[in-house]
Amino acid sequence: MAHEVRGVVARGKGAPVTIETIVVPDPGPGEAVVDVQACGVCHTDLHYREGGINDEFPFLLGHEAAGVVSAVGEGVTDVAVGDYVILNWRAVCGQCRACLKGEPQYCFDTHNAAQRMTLLDGTELSPALGIGAFAEKTLVHSGQCTKVDPAAPPAAAGLLGCGVMAGVGAAMNTGAVKRGESVAVFGCGGVGDAAVAGARLAGATTIIAVDIDDRKLEWARNMGATHTVNSAGTDPVEAIRALTGGFGVDVAIDAVGHPKVFEQAFYSRDLAGRVVLVGVPTPDMQITLPAIEIFGRGGAIKSSWYGDCLPSRDFPMLIDLYLQGRFDLDAFVSETIGLGDVEAAFEKMHKGEVLRSVVVFGT
Numbered sequence: 001m002a003h004e005v006r007g008v009v010a011r012g013k014g015a016p017v018t019i020e021t022i023v024v025p026d027p028g029p030g031e032a033v034v035d036v037q038a039c040g041v042c043h044t045d046l047h048y049r050e051g052g053i054n055d056e057f058p059f060l061l062g063h064e065a066a067g068v069v070s071a072v073g074e075g076v077t078d079v080a081v082g083d084y085v086i087l088n089w090r091a092v093c094g095q096c097r098a099c100l101k102g103e104p105q106y107c108f109d110t111h112n113a114a115q116r117m118t119l120l121d122g123t124e125l126s127p128a129l130g131i132g133a134f135a136e137k138t139l140v141h142s143g144q145c146t147k148v149d150p151a152a153p154p155a156a157a158g159l160l161g162c163g164v165m166a167g168v169g170a171a172m173n174t175g176a177v178k179r180g181e182s183v184a185v186f187g188c189g190g191v192g193d194a195a196v197a198g199a200r201l202a203g204a205t206t207i208i209a210v211d212i213d214d215r216k217l218e219w220a221r222n223m224g225a226t227h228t229v230n231s232a233g234t235d236p237v238e239a240i241r242a243l244t245g246g247f248g249v250d251v252a253i254d255a256v257g258h259p260k261v262f263e264q265a266f267y268s269r270d271l272a273g274r275v276v277l278v279g280v281p282t283p284d285m286q287i288t289l290p291a292i293e294i295f296g297r298g299g300a301i302k303s304s305w306y307g308d309c310l311p312s313r314d315f316p317m318l319i320d321l322y323l324q325g326r327f328d329l330d331a332f333v334s335e336t337i338g339l340g341d342v343e344a345a346f347e348k349m350h351k352g353e354v355l356r357s358v359v360v361f362g363t
């Protein structure tokens with residue numbers, strides 16, 4: 001029997017989100033329905049609302065979530081009813097070119113539910129990142145459910161489903177930060193601070209946080225930044241060189257997704273260093289760089305989708321570190337809110353007042 005539940009919908013470009021009744025069908029083959037317990041507000045949800053991702057309105061927003069599987073469809077063997085899971089947007093297919101090369105973290109054909117959730121009038125919804133978890137229940141592909149230790153509370157655990165994983169992975173996987181290296185992270189929101197935390201976990205000894213907001217820099221220190229630079233008033237490239245013996249950092253991570261910031265990251269790294277773009281640019285953005293600088297500096301320029309993570313490998317590992325007190329996921333949760341507070345949370349995110357607002361259900 002299909003369920004009718006409340007969900008947060010973006011109906012049109014730039015319009016405030018609204019709470020709508022949505023219809024969640026019974027899971028078909030390979031699908032699962034998850035009772036969402038918590039879902040973080042990520043900047044990517046705001047990108048969707050602003051039409052910065054695509055025009056497939058209406059969107060069912062929310063994609064950083066944890067919950068409990070309440071129904072599974074035919075042929076589902078990897079999860080069962082009652083499992084506590086984090087939802088992921090990289091359910092690898094096992095058969096595409098990337099998967100066959102043994103690089104499933106780049107899977108080109110990730111699984112989502114085949115059926116659509118709808119509004120009451122039958123209008124099909126586009127779930128954000130194939131998840132749509134600002135809703136009491138959501139329908140996903142079973143591969144989008146990663147089972148983790150239920151000892152981790154959902155408000156913290158769910159954040160691994162997108163922003164925190166993207167940031168940690170940008171440092172640990174894409175940037176391949178090694179112990180003793182120097183790292184600069186531009187933009188210290190949820191994603192950037194997770195990159196700071198990931199750099200610390202990987203053993204970086206110099207971690208420079210760059211932001212235009214002093215509050216964010218203070219929080220980044222708590223995540224492991226050894227130095228901070230407010231780039232609103234200081235040239236961050238000069239400041240980073242000064243902090244690294246005049247050379248620049250081994251790994252520079254752009255967690256904003258703006259051409260100016262990318263350029264700063266590009267020029268902040270040492271010879272043979274790595275630049276990682278994890279912030280999401282909008283389709284109109286352009287970057288112009290002297291080709292000789294790209295060649296002459298060597299190293300690598302990489303983008304990081306979802307921190308090049310493999311949910312089945314990385315979520316349980318990070319939950320273990322969290323439960324052992326070695327990775328402070330709780331520090332990312334600035335506030336817990338209700339489903340009706342998502343629009344206000346966008347505003348707070350915009351003003352820089354929060355790292356993550358997390359919708360908690362059933363409280």
Ligand SMILES: NC(=O)c1ccc[n+]([C@@H]2O[C@H](COP(=O)([O-])OP(=O)(O)OC[C@H]3O[C@@H](n4cnc5c(N)ncnc54)[C@H](O)[C@@H]3O)[C@@H](O)[C@H]2O)c1
Pocket residue numbers: 042043044047162163166186187188189190191192210211212213216231255256257258261277278279280281304305306307349350352354355
């Ligand atoms: N690649 C991925 O898989 C992935 C996953 C999740 C989010 N993202 C993207 O990462 C980016 C950050 O997301 P978030 O949730 O942390 O957002 P956020 O709004 O919480 O944080 C952005 C931070 O950037 C800072 N900032 C803005 N302009 C700046 C500038 N010119 N220089 C330095 N700092 C600046 C802001 O003060 C803020 O602290 C977004 O573009 C989001 O879409 C990417």
Ligand SMILES: [Zn+2]
Pocket residue numbers: 092093094095096097098099100104106107108109110
């Ligand atoms: Zn694949």
Ligand SMILES: [Zn+2]
Pocket residue numbers: 042043044045063064162163
């Ligand atoms: Zn996200």
